[in-house]
Amino acid sequence: MYKFLAVCGFGVGSSMVLKMSIEKAAKDRGIDCEVENTDLSSAKGSSADAIFTSQELGDDLKGSTKAPVYPIQRYMDKEEVGKALDEFLETKK
């Protein structure tokens, strides 16, 4: 099972929506995962298989996490989120 993080600046609004998009896209793909939503500073200390966030926050995170960071432009765009998930799965083959 994979552990994913959905990150926004505050961990209460957009990241929650992103979490739902990731869960939907993962379900469509039959991926077993646990998605947690969190704010930027907590994300810096957490471990995960992959982190999904905005371009801006992703640039900030890249230096402080070992997990691969996937930038998402539209948190509610299931297709865009799905593409990022596919990219992640590609690295696991």
Added chain:
Amino acid sequence: MLTEYLSEETMHHVDSVESWQEGIRLASRPLLEKGVIEESYVEAMITSVNENGPYIVLKDYFALPHAKAGEGVNEVGMALLTLNEPVDLAGNPVKVFLVLAAVDSSAHLEALSEISELLIDDESYETILSGDLNDINKLITEGDD
């Protein structure tokens, strides 16, 4: 429940706004008047876009301005502003602002997931973008049945 937060009092429609900052301020006004949020929260939402980028635009034309839970927020609240003319938010056209005020990481989640379900559904997304407050009201009331 969405209807707990979105009512005639908290939903407004105008033709256009000068800037996305004005959009956030105008959308927030009912919450300020009711004492749900403080002025500092409005400024924090604007600062967040400047610092963290435009990720509050969750889908084309739909923005969810929000900032840190509990800071300048007295209780959970939401307010909606719809526009006829889209306004630019850092390269993204926006027609709908849904201001979210949270007190912690959980109390607002039910309402937030309800609104997400509506936005994911193409038909209800169109209704929200239409900006027609009567139709939007009908939509969220039906969702609560």
